[in-house]
Amino acid sequence: MSESGGRGAPPRGDRGGKPRRDQRDRRDQPRHGKPSDQRDQRDRRGDDKPAGQRGQWERRDQRRDERSSGQRDTRDQRRDDKPQGPVAPELPEDVDVSGLDIEVLKELRSLPKDLAELVGKHLVAAGELVDTEPETALVHARFAKAKASRIPVVREAVGIAAYHAGQWAETLSELRAVRRMTRNNIHVAMMADAERALGRPERALDLAKETDVRSLPPEIAAELRIVAAGARRDLGQFDAAVVSLQSSDLDPKKRLPWSARLFYAYADNLLAAGRKDEATTWFTHAAEADTEEETDAAERAAELA
Secondary structure, three states: OOHHHOOOOOOOOOOOOOOOOOOOOOOOOOOOOOHHHHHHHHHHHHHOOOHHHHHHHHHHHHHHHHHHHHHHHHHHHHHHHOOOOOOOOOOOOOOOHHHOOHHHHHHHOOOOHHHHHHHHHHHHHHHHHOOOOHHHHHHHHHHHHHHOOOOHHHHHHHHHHHHHOOOHHHHHHHHHHHHHHHOOOOOHHHHHHHHHHOOOHHHHHHHHHHOOHHHOOHHHHHHHHHHHHHHHHHOOOHHHHHHHOOOOOOOOOOOOOOHHHHHHHHHHHHHHOOOHHHHHHHHHHHHHHOOOOOOOHHHHHHHHO
């Protein structure tokens, strides 16, 4: 997958920067006498009827048979009309599985060769489209899941694409599955952000509190702090949100991969706390650190100046 669709992709948007049944069935056991005896009695009762009545019953039986036959035909037709499995979305012409990360290719080796290649191509497509066409990326990822739902990286792809497409409940479902399958918490920041988007900031904070940040890569740990600060702001805890972001990496002289997003989040929370001047300064720091223009820090600083 592409960088933006790979493991541990950072949260986006205002929340983190720019965005058995055991008993046998007894219905086949006769309740009163043998079934064959009952059938014989029914047949004899039929023979006792006058010829005219028997004819009426025969015609009724014929009509029932015709109706039953028609119903069966309709049911068979409905079954034939049902699609046979998921329809594969169209792949880009230049899609190449060689672009997948080596760890992804290792996971796909558990599949038959042709299936692995098919799934791999849709993972590549999902990764390439996740930033620009997240809904289409999600279609590719969902198709890959329909073919290989037990492969962690496939579920990860669905979770990440769902996140970018704003499908928060699906994001949580898929990334929880990845966490169970891999026992890895690398997507905790994205999960917490999805909880915020669903209007559950308390759950986002619970996720942050129960996570051993020392086990996380530094960038993911920083992202989790950013999301947790946003959750505190959602709860009206503005000062606590500001304080929670203050750490050794909150230094304008440092240039870390997450510096721009951290400075931006700090400025945003300062502004929410009513500290406009400080917010302007930190939006400026964020703009200076944002060499890849991931945020709108420069515009925010100019608006406040």
